[in-house]
Amino acid sequence: MSTKIITPVAQFAELLPQEYKDLVAHGPYHERRSVRDLGTFKEIVDEHPHCAGCGVALAVRLLAAALPSPADTLIVGTPGCSFFSLVQTALNYSNTAFGNQNAVAAGLKRMLEIRFPRVHKDVVVVAGDGGIADIGLDLTLHSWFRREKITTVMLDNEVYANTGGQESGMSRQGRVLNMAPRGKLFPKIPVFELAKVSGCVYGARVTVAGPYKVGRAVRNAVLLARELGPTYVQVYTPCPTNMKFPPDQTLRVAKEAEKDHYSFEEFMSAEAAEYLTRLKATSEESEKAPELAKP
Amino acid sequence: MAGLQREVDPEYLFLEAPRRQVFITGSEAVAEAVKRANVDMAVAYPITPQSESMHLVGDLYAQGYLKDYYRGENEFAVMAAVHGASLGGGRVFTATSGPGTLRAMEMFPVWAGSRQPIVCAFMCRGVSLPPSIQPENIEMAMLLDVGMLMFHAEDAQDFFDMILKAYAVAEQPDVHLPAGVFVDGFFVTHTRSAVLLPPDDLKLSAYDPRRAPVPTFDMETPPIRMVRDPLLNKSNFISYAANASWHQEIAAAAERARKHIRRYMGGLLEVEDPAAAIFLAASGTAVSQSREAIKVLKAEGIRVGLIKIMSIRPFPAREIEAVTAHAALIVVPEFNIGGWLAREIKASIDNNRRVVGGPRVFGGMTMPTELIVDQIKNALVRSGAKRPRSPRRDLSG
Numbered sequence: 202m203s204t205k206i207i208t209p210v211a212q213f214a215e216l217l218p219q220e221y222k223d224l225v226a227h228g229p230y231h232e233r234r235s236v237r238d239l240g241t242f243k244e245i246v247d248e249h250p251h252c253a254g255c256g257v258a259l260a261v262r263l264l265a266a267a268l269p270s271p272a273d274t275l276i277v278g279t280p281g282c283s284f285f286s287l288v289q290t291a292l293n294y295s296n297t298a299f300g301n302q303n304a305v306a307a308g309l310k311r312m313l314e315i316r317f318p319r320v321h322k323d324v325v326v327v328a329g330d331g332g333i334a335d336i337g338l339d340l341t342l343h344s345w346f347r348r349e350k351i352t353t354v355m356l357d358n359e360v361y362a363n364t365g366g367q368e369s370g371m372s373r374q375g376r377v378l379n380m381a382p383r384g385k386l387f388p389k390i391p392v393f394e395l396a397k398v399s400g401c402v403y404g405a406r407v408t409v410a411g412p413y414k415v416g417r418a419v420r421n422a423v424l425l426a427r428e429l430g431p432t433y434v435q436v437y438t439p440c441p442t443n444m445k446f447p448p449d450q451t452l453r454v455a456k457e458a459e460k461d462h463y464s465f466e467e468f469m470s471a472e473a474a475e476y477l478t479r480l481k482a483t484s485e486e487s488e489k490a491p492e493l494a495k496p
Numbered sequence: 497m498a499g500l501q502r503e504v505d506p507e508y509l510f511l512e513a514p515r516r517q518v519f520i521t522g523s524e525a526v527a528e529a530v531k532r533a534n535v536d537m538a539v540a541y542p543i544t545p546q547s548e549s550m551h552l553v554g555d556l557y558a559q560g561y562l563k564d565y566y567r568g569e570n571e572f573a574v575m576a577a578v579h580g581a582s583l584g585g586g587r588v589f590t591a592t593s594g595p596g597t598l599r600a601m602e603m604f605p606v607w608a609g610s611r612q613p614i615v616c617a618f619m620c621r622g623v624s625l626p627p628s629i630q631p632e633n634i635e636m637a638m639l640l641d642v643g644m645l646m647f648h649a650e651d652a653q654d655f656f657d658m659i660l661k662a663y664a665v666a667e668q669p670d671v672h673l674p675a676g677v678f679v680d681g682f683f684v685t686h687t688r689s690a691v692l693l694p695p696d697d698l699k700l701s702a703y704d705p706r707r708a709p710v711p712t713f714d715m716e717t718p719p720i721r722m723v724r725d726p727l728l729n730k731s732n733f734i735s736y737a738a739n740a741s742w743h744q745e746i747a748a749a750a751e752r753a754r755k756h757i758r759r760y761m762g763g764l765l766e767v768e769d770p771a772a773a774i775f776l777a778a779s780g781t782a783v784s785q786s787r788e789a790i791k792v793l794k795a796e797g798i799r800v801g802l803i804k805i806m807s808i809r810p811f812p813a814r815e816i817e818a819v820t821a822h823a824a825l826i827v828v829p830e831f832n833i834g835g836w837l838a839r840e841i842k843a844s845i846d847n848n849r850r851v852v853g854g855p856r857v858f859g860g861m862t863m864p865t866e867l868i869v870d871q872i873k874n875a876l877v878r879s880g881a882k883r884p885r886s887p888r889r890d891l892s893g
Contacts, residue, residue, distance in 0.1 A: 308537070
């Protein structure tokens with residue numbers, strides 16, 4: 202890893218806005234952080250381009266705080282709303298084409314295993330519901346079938362938000378959206394259920410209304426992907442702009458969803474459960490679990 | 497044995513190492529190139545006529561020559577996977593054909609835009625509809641402006657050499673761009689010919705990510721790529737200018753490849769009989785057919801020179817302009833309906849009415865020597881220079 206990963210050009214360093222200086226000086230790299238520490242470090246630039254009340258921006262902040270070793274983490278994403286905040290964090294992020302993220306992540310992870318056989322390099326896909334469930338579904342599933350050691354995080358706002366509020370495969374049935382003028386005619390694509398039967402060793406369905414749950418799920422998923430195989434976290438990230446609710450109601454909308462169609466659920470293989478138990482036993486609390494050395 | 501290979505300089509491997517002649521297919525020539533290219537990882541997806549070459553690369557993996565190899569789920573995913581692997585700082589290889597090229601299309605500008613020296617072999621074939629698996633190279637027309645270097649092999653020897661040399665050119669720090677090595681499928685992939693190979697206990701030096709002009713995506717190489725205003729979505733002049741200047745830099749990097757192509761490949765084109773007034777200008781297997789046509793014409797007393805274009809991107813426009821300065825007629829036979837090579841040449845020279853595009857064959861049709869001979873004779877008739885002995889239907893494009 203390199204702790205000098207964000208290095209402004211010296212001649213321009215003074216010209217950087219204060220929030221960027223803060224990101225360089227207090228990005229989340231130099232010591233272990235957790236969701237509990239949000240607010241004590243600079244996980245995202247304040248002037249990020251998300252709409253007020255954006256669930257995606259909140260999920261990215263939680264994710265940035267929950268990664269077990271951000272200084273050795275590579276994020277792969279897609280064009281779309283998630284892109285906005287990921288490029289405003291101190292995470293190393295690559296955005297290529299739309300829908301290819303799990304294939305890119307698979308190639309990247311394999312090459313990093315070749316080049317750094319004794320270091321954990323965590324490769325995490327962070328993308329929206331359109332990228333993972335629609336245009337990239339075959340690549341998502343095949344990365345799981347092949348047991349690629351990557352984590353996939355879906356930021357599910359149940360709509361194509363960045364392109365103007367069109368129906369996605371993850372939109373709820375009946376919802377009237379652009380390109381679904383009579384309401385969506387079929388239910389949400391069961392990606393979470395597909396993850397269970399497609400090779401994921403761990404999966405969690407959470408909402409941004411449960412920050413600790415999101416943090417735990419992301420951390421578990423990344424740690425397990427290192428050792429055992431693909432993992433999946435599906436986060437409900439309500440979109441006030443396209444779902445037409447006031448931006449200060451995001452958490453309420455997420456909480457209601459949790460009671461309704463987005464209940465917390467977690468699955469893991471027996472091996473994964475054993476690993477997490479072992480991990481917990483070797484640390485005082487799971488939030489501060491030390492990284493296990495590779496055998 | 498994979499473990500016993502010795503790393504050598506490209507110059508030694510390409511130009512100095514003793515070579516032994518073997519009688520192999522074009523697909524086997526691909527594997528021979530990959531065997532000596534010190535490739536870290538390859539990803540494969542089947543499509544005719546590419547498949548056999550990637551089977552053989554799989555065998556190389558099983559023998560320990562590559563560190564990773566797998567079958568992807570489709571060409572878009574394969575090109576995405578080698579993109580990811582290349583971002584991670586290693587040397588990669590893949591190959592595809594016709595419809596596979598089109599399915600993967602979105603990834604080629606991404607490779608170029610992220611300045612990755614990925615080498616991909618294209619065993620060109622027809623694209624639907626009507627369906628054809630047979631040789632033609634229309635897909636090259638669709639790749640002319642994606643930002644990658646493009647080399648067109650005439651035969652298995654070219655294919656072997658160009659794949660190896662493509663790595664040496666593409667990985668130069670002042671280039672660092674993807675390279676496509678193209679052949680006309682079947683004609684080269686599925687036929688045997690004599691190929692001279694350097695010893696297989698030699699290989700290229702490993703890819704060194706520290707020489708890359710863009711940071712490797714591995715959290716070891718600061719700084720990370722970071723932008724205050726995402727170029728993708730910001731509508732302001734600075735974003736447009738940043739985006740445009742990046743495009744210009746990719747184009748400039750391709751221009752800088754010329755000197756490396758001259759050094760390793762001996763030039764962007766080859767010319768035979770430069771003093772001739774009539775030229776056949778071609779790339780790929782159309783060059784071989786042109787050679788045969790030239791023999792026939794010579795026997796009839798018509799002197800025709802040959803311009804074999806090896807580098808399609810960058811395109812040897814100035815070289816073609818210079819060599820044809822005194823030419824009265826330039827005939828361009830092609831294995832595609834569009835005539836992309838004729839267009840390129842017409843755009844490169846003065847008085848481009850001297851360029852006759854054709855004959856063009858496609859859909860798997862072969863290019864009989866007579867077609868080329870007739871094209872030249874008919875063009876001469878039209879220009880009033882010479883009457884053909886047996887006028888046939890005009891096939892000019």
